[in-house]
Amino acid sequence: MAVVKWTMAQFLFEADLQGLLKLDTPIPNAPPARWQRKAKESGPGPSPLGVSPMKPANRSHSSSKTPSKTPGKSGSKIQSTPTRAGGDRYIPNRSTMQMDMASFLLTKENDPAEESPTKKEQQKAWAVNLNGFDVEEAKILRLSGKPQYAPEGYQNNLKVLYSQKMTPGSSRKNSRYVPSMPDRILDAPEIRNDYYLNLIDWSSRNFLAVALDNSVYLWNDVSGEIIQLLQIEHPDVYVSSLSWIKEGNYLAVGTSNAEVQLWDVQQQKRLRNMTSHCARVGSLSWNSYILSSGARTGHIHHHDVRVAEHHVATLAGHTQEVCGLEWSLDGRYLASGGNDNLVNVWPCAQGGSGDISPVQTFTQHQGAVKAVAWCPWQMNVLATGGGTSDRHIRIWNVCSGACLSSVDAHSQVCSILWSTNYKEFISGHGFAQNQLVIWKYPSMTKIAELQGHTARILNLTMSPDGTTVASAAADETLRLWRCFEMDPIKKKEKEKANSAKPSIIHQSIR
Amino acid sequence: MAQNQLGREHQGITLRGSAELVAEFFSYGINSILYQRGIYPPETFTRVQKYGLTLLVTTDSELTNYLNNVTEQMKEWLYKCIVQRLVVVISSIENNEVLERWQFDIECDKTAKDDNGPREKSQKAIQDEIRSVIRQITATVTFLPLLESACAFDLLIYTDKDLAVPEKWEESGPQFITNSEEVRLRSFTTTIHKVNTMVAYKRDSVP
Numbered sequence: 001m002a003v004v005k006w007t008m009a010q011f012l013f014e015a016d017l018q019g020l021l022k023l024d025t026p027i028p029n030a031p032p033a034r035w036q037r038k039a040k041e042s043g044p045g046p047s048p049l050g051v052s053p054m055k056p057a058n059r060s061h062s063s064s065k066t067p068s069k070t071p072g073k074s075g076s077k078i079q080s081t082p083t084r085a086g087g088d089r090y091i092p093n094r095s096t097m098q099m100d101m102a103s104f105l106l107t108k109e110n111d112p113a114e115e116s117p118t119k120k121e122q123q124k125a126w127a128v129n130l131n132g133f134d135v136e137e138a139k140i141l142r143l144s145g146k147p148q149y150a151p152e153g154y155q156n157n158l159k160v161l162y163s164q165k166m167t168p169g170s171s172r173k174n175s176r177y178v179p180s181m182p183d184r185i186l187d188a189p190e191i192r193n194d195y196y197l198n199l200i201d202w203s204s205r206n207f208l209a210v211a212l213d214n215s216v217y218l219w220n221d222v223s224g225e226i227i228q229l230l231q232i233e234h235p236d237v238y239v240s241s242l243s244w245i246k247e248g249n250y251l252a253v254g255t256s257n258a259e260v261q262l263w264d265v266q267q268q269k270r271l272r273n274m275t276s277h278c279a280r281v282g283s284l285s286w287n288s289y290i291l292s293s294g295a296r297t298g299h300i301h302h303h304d305v306r307v308a309e310h311h312v313a314t315l316a317g318h319t320q321e322v323c324g325l326e327w328s329l330d331g332r333y334l335a336s337g338g339n340d341n342l343v344n345v346w347p348c349a350q351g352g353s354g355d356i357s358p359v360q361t362f363t364q365h366q367g368a369v370k371a372v373a374w375c376p377w378q379m380n381v382l383a384t385g386g387g388t389s390d391r392h393i394r395i396w397n398v399c400s401g402a403c404l405s406s407v408d409a410h411s412q413v414c415s416i417l418w419s420t421n422y423k424e425f426i427s428g429h430g431f432a433q434n435q436l437v438i439w440k441y442p443s444m445t446k447i448a449e450l451q452g453h454t455a456r457i458l459n460l461t462m463s464p465d466g467t468t469v470a471s472a473a474a475d476e477t478l479r480l481w482r483c484f485e486m487d488p489i490k491k492k493e494k495e496k497a498n499s500a501k502p503s504i505i506h507q508s509i510r
Numbered sequence: 511m512a513q514n515q516l517g518r519e520h521q522g523i524t525l526r527g528s529a530e531l532v533a534e535f536f537s538y539g540i541n542s543i544l545y546q547r548g549i550y551p552p553e554t555f556t557r558v559q560k561y562g563l564t565l566l567v568t569t570d571s572e573l574t575n576y577l578n579n580v581t582e583q584m585k586e587w588l589y590k591c592i593v594q595r596l597v598v599v600i601s602s603i604e605n606n607e608v609l610e611r612w613q614f615d616i617e618c619d620k621t622a623k624d625d626n627g628p629r630e631k632s633q634k635a636i637q638d639e640i641r642s643v644i645r646q647i648t649a650t651v652t653f654l655p656l657l658e659s660a661c662a663f664d665l666l667i668y669t670d671k672d673l674a675v676p677e678k679w680e681e682s683g684p685q686f687i688t689n690s691e692e693v694r695l696r697s698f699t700t701t702i703h704k705v706n707t708m709v710a711y712k713r714d715s716v717p
Contacts, residue, residue, distance in 0.1 A: 139671050
């Protein structure tokens with residue numbers, strides 16, 4: 001059952017704070033902690049007095065002391081694992097304890113001499129050790145009056161959220177046909193299942209670049225050929241982000257050892273290796289000749305790839321990993337989303353005087369924001385999606401700072417892409433359905449749901465003609481969905497409107 | 511104790527200011543827990559800006575009153591440095607089984623009671639620390655087991671033994687969880703009060 005699997009996979013004793021911050025990666029199962037094993041083998045220890053979590057009836061029997069002494073008789077000892085913050089924490093095994101406590105209570109009046117003063121001192125010392133303060137001396141109070149209950153008939157909606165099998169489809173008939181099966185499925189072995197990375201990108205010359213652990217492969221949609229562009233030789237270093245330059249001949253590669261590399265795809269050669277970060281580079285975005293990179297430290301660096309001193313600016317607006325990064329299509333704003341749940345919108349400021357601060361900061365998301373996408377047909381409109389703790393998609397106007405709309409997607413949002421062919425956008429999700437959802441904008445109604453992935457989707461990218469969306473997922477596949485296929489008539493009109501733009505960069509990069 | 515003002519950035523942290531900060535944190539922290547764990551319907555919560563975050567607080571008047579009582583009492587006890595722990599117990603309504611237990615340990619620097627000058631720590635630094643803790647509370651939803659049945663919550667406060675029990679409060683047991691898993695979250699300190707956060711939840715008996 002889906003619910004059981006989820007809880008099983010997620011529950012674990014984890015005292016490591018770093019691990020706690022990484023919300024969206026799976027927690028591997030660990031062997032039972034030392035305290036667990038000890039508790040099993042040696043039985044009773046300090047126990048709360050006469051408490052099953054029952055209400056007033058029990059409390060009248062308990063004294064005002066919370067006991068920390070183990071029963072003096074019966075030879076049981078206090079467990080010898082002293083508590084330290086974050087280390088082995090002794091957790092009493094209550095079911096066995098109650099009996100000993102009960103017998104202790106019944107008989108303690110008969111032989112008070114049992115406890116020598118030194119033993120008392122020792123036990124007191126252990127009590128302070130274990131509890132952090134002298135629990136003997138503490139009183140536990142509870143605000144009386146019943147704790148407030150939620151209104152009748154209220155069902156904890158998280159249960160619905162995490163156990164739903166199918167979201168109810170939109171009631172309106174789809175006005176266009178969206179194929180429910182992917183056009184093509186590609187194998188992506190060893191793809192890293194890390195929410196915070198951006199491992200696929202599709203170039204304007206129709207090459208889909210995919211990072212599989214420490215290698216980058218290029219797949220051509222038309223010819224079907226696969227090229228291995230690079231493989232990092234450094235042991236344990238992996239590729240953490242990819243981004244094609246607009247012209248499609250250079251690929252920026254971010255690595256886990258804080259490098260930003262620039263590769264010439266035609267010659268399959270590395271042109272530059274730009275080091276300025278001190279932690280892995282999880283996100284990249286191009287604005288003409290400026291490449292912006294976001295790192296695990298929360299810093300965003302601007303690199304001018306034409307000059308030797310490439311690091312031209314630093315934006316410090318996040319305190320945790322920058323996982324979403326995108327320049328607006330007109331190059332005026334840079335939107336960044338981080339693991340600190342913030343979305344920052346930065347201006348394209350020229351000149352290096354002073355610190356650049358964001359023109360907007362959005363704090364409404366309750367989870368990491370990796371999905372960041374600018375609307376191609378409306379200026380200053382930005383879509384963002386939150387991680388597991390948030391699950392909402394929000395649309396913003398970055399000039400006014402207003403949240404234009406917000407919708408609960410019921411699932412971790414990893415990526416959002418706006419369609420250039422229709423007034424729609426598509427979002428990629430994780431647990432429980434690992435689906436892609438196409439939404440109509442601005443009505444925010446679901447048009448279609450594309451199922452097929454058997455593990456959470458990690459990234460989405462769109463083909464240069466705007467008809468196909470590629471999704472990379474933790475199930476080690478890439479699926480290509482032909483969901484934005486244009487009507488042939490409309491297509492002709494669109495092609496007339498487009499014109500080839502000259503590229504400046506060709507002559508500049510050495 | 512003559513100082514009655516809330517510690518401001520340029521003035522440093524006073525004992526009273528620290529007590530207010532911590533009590534306020536508890537108020538928002540408890541609201542966040544109630545929202546994230548789904549104890550109350552999410553529609554009954556509204557968004558407010560605090561600590562540079564968007565937090566959710568309840569609009570239910572009864573609940574607000576209940577929490578305000580606790581906050582006010584906590585302020586006083588924190589000021590007197592006689593409270594050691596605040597616990598939010600989440601238990602199932604049907605069988606009263608404790609499913610989750612949020613424990614906030616408070617370490618109070620008792621020397622602050624003497625009439626020393628205010629401590630040096632900027633409000634901003636404290637806010638940043640509090641923000642991290644609240645974010646972690648929000649993030650716990652990724653690993654805490656689902657609360658399947660309808661739940662109610664209870665607030666327990668560990669105080670010094672010789673404290674006179676005020677009106678509206680009664681004595682209680684600690685309401686531990688049988689067979690629990692524990693996770694320790696970040697802590698924050700105002701230099702006078704240090705708060706450690708920890709959540710314990712019922713370990714599933716699923717193989």
